[in-house]
Amino acid sequence: MAGKDKLIIFDTTLRDGEQSPGASMTREEKLRIAKGLEKMRVDVIEAGFPAASPGDFESVKAVAQAVQDSTVCGLARAKEGDIERAGEAIKPAKSGRIHTFLATSPIHMQYKLKMTADEVVEQAVKAVGWARRYTDNVEFSPEDAGRSELDFLCRVIEAVIDAGATTINIPDTVGYNIPQQFGELMKNLLERIPNSDKAVFSVHCHNDLGLAVANSLAAVLQGARQVECTINGLGERAGNAALEEIVMAVRTRQDVFPCDTDLDTTQILPCSRLVSTITGFPVQPNKAIVGANAFAHESGIHQDGVLKHRDTYEIMRAQDVGWSDNRIVLGKHSGRNAFRTRLKELAIEFDSEEELNEAFARFKDLADKKHEIFDEDLQALVTEASMAM
Ligand code: KIV
């Protein structure tokens, strides 16, 4: 990472991820995930929303007590009572943060908050001031920034930085933006806000159009230095930007990104499995990085390429994200090279090329009837082939 900026990873699996319908977690479950995130060296763990319920207050407090190496954050609306609860919950943390938010888009201000623009600025500044009573690590989010007016956004952000906010998080709350537009937004904010150098700018993207990761990365390319994300992309509605995708995109494309994370990426798969087991949300097989097929090859052409040189069809090492290795799957698209290699690994040898050809023909017949051919299938068909000769 020499000469590169640090990209801060703010994991919100325990807060925004938990807001996914059906994903709520007990204190013990949150603690297990928080320990996994800490082991992965995530910089900030948003452990919950302490004012939401007494249980969530206790969860955030327990995480704040247990975690030593990551900053523990509690979310709070821009209300004194919420901020007080968040401040109390993060008190035991070695490093604690309060994240407060207030909507800035016309639609949210008019219909949800029923507040004028001036009132929103005033309330946001007050909220940051209340949070500063508990910690000097204060994050402010103008909720629905992705649909807010640029001039107003600049005004609010300048005011909250003056009030002491040290991180400014730009959420695309409803996943409405497209990458070029969201990158432009980040660029404009950094250029136009006179005190923007006094805070770290962050992004928080939702996946309603499947663009959460792309939008986050576009903002990083324009100067954002914190990304808010969740394991497996868990989160409200279609989810949040997936941590594993953000981290590996930045790591794999260091030719493009001027920054990198400090994460131990080998912990990605264990964390993904832990979150999936605890929430009961399965990971789809074709999910990038952590899906069962992410490093599996079934087609003969790909298998042949990978067996000759991995880089032909792999842009990352499976081991770097926690897999034991890549996987050659034997199926109807597989070729002779993969078949022969697998047999060799199973210490199965043939007396003649003819016998191998007979076994390969039987393998193709079976593969037409079965999705995947396992080692036991191979043992059986090789025995049949040698008996037939
Ligand atoms: O999506 C959102 O706007 C949020 C805020 C609380 C940051 O989750």
Ligand code: ZN
């Ligand atoms: Zn969110």
